Amino acid sequence: MKFLYQLFLAFNSTWLIVVVFLVKEKYKFNILDEYSTYYSWIIFAIIPIILTGLSFLIAINLPKDTLRNSSVKEIELANNNFLPTYLGYFFVSLGINDISTLIVVFTIIYIFTFLSQTLYFNPIFLLFGYHFYFIKTSGNVKIFLITRKQLKKPGENSFEKLRRINNYTFIEL
Template structure:
């Protein structure tokens, strides 16, 4: 999920460099760019399909607060785009991408993927009674803490879950 969450950095860089998948087969590169844009969507769907194999979990504690997290992650994600647009050569891009990947992987909280938003998912910070804050990726629209229950979760890591319940 870490790799998939930052894959658009590669896509933006390849489009900026005008790299075509077809090596001159088309006179313009837009079909290649369209295919590049479809790859992260396919991989996001694959991530969601394979999440059913993650460990089952639930949050049994009293929920004290629910905050939408989409807006929190969007600025840092847009920062990735600016990085991809500003790098001039492939060696520098690979080095920066690897550093970025390591930071995202070890932070274990940057699973924000804008493709999930397109697929109808939302990201929420859910605070429970011991003041620990968890990230829930869900299709449900969550607003009222005392009405929310999380009985069908899949654990991504210690603080991040995917909700199996549908809106």
């Protein structure tokens, strides 16, 4: 289950490349309406939001873990660290001129995202109220934490409902 979830998270993290390309190229569903282009764009944007929401339901099946407040040594907000990456994705998708190139570029980025398996940053998590943190533990291990909590001081919060995505990435449901 964990492997499938990692595949799904990597997909969700990179799918916005396709959305930007489809909007740029003015792709649309054949809806008999003068506004079909705009309806299509809304559908293109809603698909990754629905898939991200589904990822929270799937995460319930991941292995459980905890992180005691006494083991949190440092907290660093990571929300903004990924903005350059996503801007890069958007600029790449704006430069793609055809579907075959999109497929190749998306596949390469998807494979690298999946194989890195260290972080599964998805900006749509922000819409669901989640935040991203780098946490350094008392054992000097740096982990990536996805949580709705607003973390400010080490040792203030404990995390009893974590799900382990991999050895360095956790999500609190």
